Amino acid sequence: MYNKKECVAMLLAGGQGSRLYALTKNVAKPAVPYGGKYRIIDFPLSNCVNSGIDTVGVLTQYQPLVLNDYIGNGQAWNLDRIHGGVHILPPYQSSSGAQWYEGTANAIYQNLSFIDRYDPEYVVILSGDHIYKMDYSDMLSYHKKKNAACTIAVLNVEYEEASRFGIMSTDETGAITKFVEKPKEPESTLASMGIYIFSYPALKKYLIENEEDTSATKDFGKNIIPAMLAAKERMYAYSFEGYWKDVGTIDSLWEANMDLLSPSVTLDLYDPAWKIYSNNDSRAPQLIGSDAKVQNSMITTGCVIDGFVDFSVISGGVTIEEGAVVADSILMPGATVRKGAVVEYSIVGENSVIEAGAHIGARPESYESKSDWGVAVVGHDVTIGQGAVVAPKQIIDHDI
C-alpha cells in the first residue's frame, strides 16, 4: 500500500487541563465543550482538514473516553480515509515495558513508528487547547522557503502578558535567536502558540537524543527547542495574525465563549470557506417558547428555551424553563435550568441540573473588591438543589 504523506500532524491531546478543575474531572481538555456545538479539538482538527493535512495522530492519555467517542472514525471532519485519516494514539505496552507519555516530546517519541509509516518530509505538532483558525499550509510554505529545521508559529502579545508564554527573539530575517519559557522580564513580545512544524529528520534526531538524556524533562519547550537552538539549527518564527486564544483556565474559557458574542472579535464561525466541523448529533431545531426572551446569544440544536437568555452561549439539548434567567454564562450540552433559577457569570457543565430557585454566580458590579469575584463553575453531571446558592468563584463538582 502506498502510504507516503508530505506532512503529518500530531495533536497533543493528553493533557489533564488541571486549571479547568471540575470541567476536566472526567474529560480531557480537548474534549471540553466550546461555542455551543463544538469541542476544543474541533479547531485544530478542522484547521488540519482545511489546510489539506489528512493524516492526524491524536495523542491521548488523560481521561480519553469522551474524546475517543467524540472523534470516532473521524468522519465528522472528513478524516475517515483509506490512507491516513485520524488515529487515536494512546500510550501502549511494548516488549521493553509499558510507559506513560512523560512530556510532550516523549509522547511524540513513543509514536515515531506511527509517523514513519507515512514517510513524511514534515511533521506539524499541535495542541488541543487553543481556539483559532489557521492555514497550516501557509506556515508550511514559509517553512520550506526558509529551508528551516523548525518553524514556530508566534503571536505578538501585550508586554504584560508576555511572561505567561514561551517568548522568542528573532533577527531581521525571522530567524529565532533566543527562546525563553515564561520569562520574568521578556525581551520580546513574540509568544509561541504551541504550533511547530519540523522537518522530520531533524525532529527524529532531536527526539532520540533527548530520550537518551536521562536528566531531560522530555518537553518541546524545555528541551527540544533549546537543544536545536544550541546546535544552531535553522529555526524561524512564523507570525500569525488573527484570533487565537488559550482556553486553559476557567476565565479564559469563559472569555473565549463570550468573544463569540462580540461583534469586534474576528473569529468567524459562519465562513463557508473555513468551516469548523464538529460531530453533529441528531436533535430537533431549537424551540424558543412563547414566554422566552433571547438576545445577544448563541443557541444550538435540541434546546428548549422558555426563560430569559442574555449574553450567553447555550449548547445542544439545553432546557431553560419559564422564569429562569441565564445571563453572561455558558451552558454546556444537556444542562437544565429549572423555573425561576438564576445563572449569572457562570459555566454550567454537561447534563447538570440547576433546580428551581437556585442562584449560580453573581454580577461583578455588586462586588467592591475584584479579587472576591470570579466566574462560578458547576461541573458535569451535578445537580444544584432547589434554592441553593453558588457564590462567584466557587467551583462545584458534586451535588448540593
Added chain:
Amino acid sequence: MSYNMTNVLGILFANSHDETLPELSSNRTMGSVPFGGRFRLIDFLLSSMVNSGMSTVGVITKSNYQSLLDHVGSGRQWDLARSDGGLTILPPYGSTGNGQYNGKLDALMNAMGYIVKTPCEYVIMSDCNVIYSADLSKQVEAHIASGADITCVTVTGDYTQSETADAITFEADDSGRVLSTVINPTRSGHYTMSLNTYIVKKQLLVDLVNDLVPRGKCNFDRDILQAMTQKLNIRTYEYTGYYSKISGLDSYYKANMELLKSENLEKIILKKRPVYTKVRDDAPSKYGLNSSVTNSLVADGCVIEGVVENSILFRGVKVSKGAVVRGCILMQDTEIGRATEVSNIITDKNVKIGDELCISSAEGSPLYIAKKRVL
C-alpha cells in the same frame, strides 16, 4: 418474541403524492420537501425504519430526484452505509421506455431485481407524505400474529374534505379485516384512513406484482387494496401516536406549525428515537442585540437581529435589524432585509427579500415564494 427486523426490507416511494404539493415538489420529490426546520420529509420514515432495527431500505424515485440524492448521499447519516444492504436509490430502469411509472406496482416491477435479491422475508413500504415516529417492529409483529396478507397502518378520526381528497379509507370488521376500500372519498366524515404504510410478505408482493403488471394492473391502491379485499386477508393496524399527513400547502403549513408546541415536537423527535438528517456543519444560531424571538423553531446557522414570532426558521436564515417575521416558514438561507415585515409566507431555499418591504398573506392561507426568488 420479537422479530429480527434486519429481515425486513423497507421501500419508500419518494415521489408519490408529488401532485398534491406542486409548489414545493416542482423541483424535488415529496421525500425531499424540507420540513420542521432542518429535516426533509423522508427523514421521518427512514429514521423510524433504522430506529426499529431495519438495515435494508430501497428508495423508489421517478423524477426530480437530484435533491433526494444530495440529501441521502450514501445513507451514512442514517447508519445505512453498509456493506450488506443499506440504502439503495432505485431510479427508473432504462428498459422501461419513457422513464415514468404507471403506478406503484409498475415501479415495484422495475425494482424487482433489487427486491428479489435482498434476503429479507417481509417488506414495509411507505409513502413520504406522512410524518410519524413509531417502533415498526410492533407493526411487523402484529402482522405476523394476525396472519394477514397485507397490513395497512391506519388512523381513525373525523377528516375534512381536503384531507380525504388524497386518502385511502377502509371499512373493516371488528377483527380489523378490511371489507371494502374507498379511494379519495369526496365527503368529509369519520373514517379509518391509511397512513400509506403497508406490511406484506416479500414473496406475496413479488407474486402480486408479477401477476398484475403484465395485465396492465399497476395501481396498488385500486388493483390490490380495493380489488382484492375478498381474495386477500387485508387488515388494518391502528396507529394511535402523533402523526401529520401532508395533502397540500395548507396542511404542510399546519403540520410545520404544530411542531411549535413542544409536546408535539417531543412526540416526533424522541430521545430514544432520533430523527436523522443530512448535516451541514452550521455554527450555532446567533441572536443579536435587541432581537426578539418567541414561539419559534430555529435551526442552526441563523443570524437573527429582528423580531421573529410563531415561525419556523431553517438553517442559515438571516433576519436583519428592524425586520418582523410572523407566522412564516423560512427555508434554508432565506434572507429578510432591514425593516421588512413578512407574515404568513413560506419562502423556499435561498429566497432574498430586500429592505423595507411588506409581504403578507391571510392567516391560514400561506403565500409561497419560490426557490431563489429575489424580491
